[in-house]
Amino acid sequence: MIDSAKSTEQSDQPVIQVKGLVNRFGAHVVHENLDLTLKRGEILGVVGGSGTGKSVLLRSIVGLKRPNGGTVEVLGNTLNELDDQQRSQIERRFGVLFQRGALFSSLNLQENIALTLIEHAKLPREDAEHLARVKLSLVGLPPQAALQFPESLSGGMVKRAALARALALDPDILFLDEPTAGLDPIGAAAFDQLLVTLRNALGFSVFLVTHDLDTLYAACDRVAVLSQKRVLVVDTIDKVAETDDEWVQDYFHGPRGRAAQRAHTASSTNAYTQE
Secondary structure (H helix, E strand, C coil): CCCCCCCCCCCCCEEEEEEEEEEEECCEEEEEEEEEEEECCCEEEEEECCCCCHHHHHHHHHCCCCCCEEEEEECCEEHHHCCHHHHHHHHCCEEEECCCCCCCCCCCHHHHHHHHHHHHCCCCHHHHHHHHHHHHHHCCCCHHHHHCCHHHCCHHHHHHHHHHHHCCCCCCEEEEECCCCCCCHHHHHHHHHHHHHHHHHHCCEEEEECCCHHHHHHHCCEEEEEECCEEEEEECHHHHCCCCCHHHHHHHHCHHHHHHHHHHHHHHHHHHHHC
């Protein structure tokens, strides 16, 4: 049976629980006995070296790839035990922002978002377009952006529009694949702050695949490191950075890692002194 009741209560109850996950492509094993949980209301950052299967893990959870073994439990339901109709009901509670936005180039922003509401929520076009404009406003885009096409927008505006579409159905869980890739530092920092603000206001949980150290420090409650085909460590970023592993040490304590940590410390200090 599907638990379709939606709750915004914060708790340690996991909204995603991955157990013993196995992913293979032919003879190549990407994940083996991988375990990971996403808690309700948290932003979880997932990092790892090239080839560790960060995006494969995300696709396995959202149903774009069927795992070769293990279980994925989402919102109290084990996905591989559900029929197509039941899976569809669960997947409607997901919001997904793909790496390059994946907006339809032939539709303006209002139409991009309204399409989701018309197809899945069965709203009349007028209501769907009104709600689309609300979602665009929610992510900080001006009213005139609704009638613009993706090709005319900056990278930052495309990311915000894609986020608005991901939020169209008021999801319980938001999946983000490298959301700040291609953005300048100012645009990336603004996106990180927007994500935290929306999470705090709307109460959704976030599964965030990224390589951006600034995002990890600014937005994530916990960080999971993929290594050796499984989750090497998952904890707060300060504790993860102490892990005795060569890749972790190089990543978090290299020049970029030190710069991100200094920037986060300075930002936290400034926020404290202004209170």
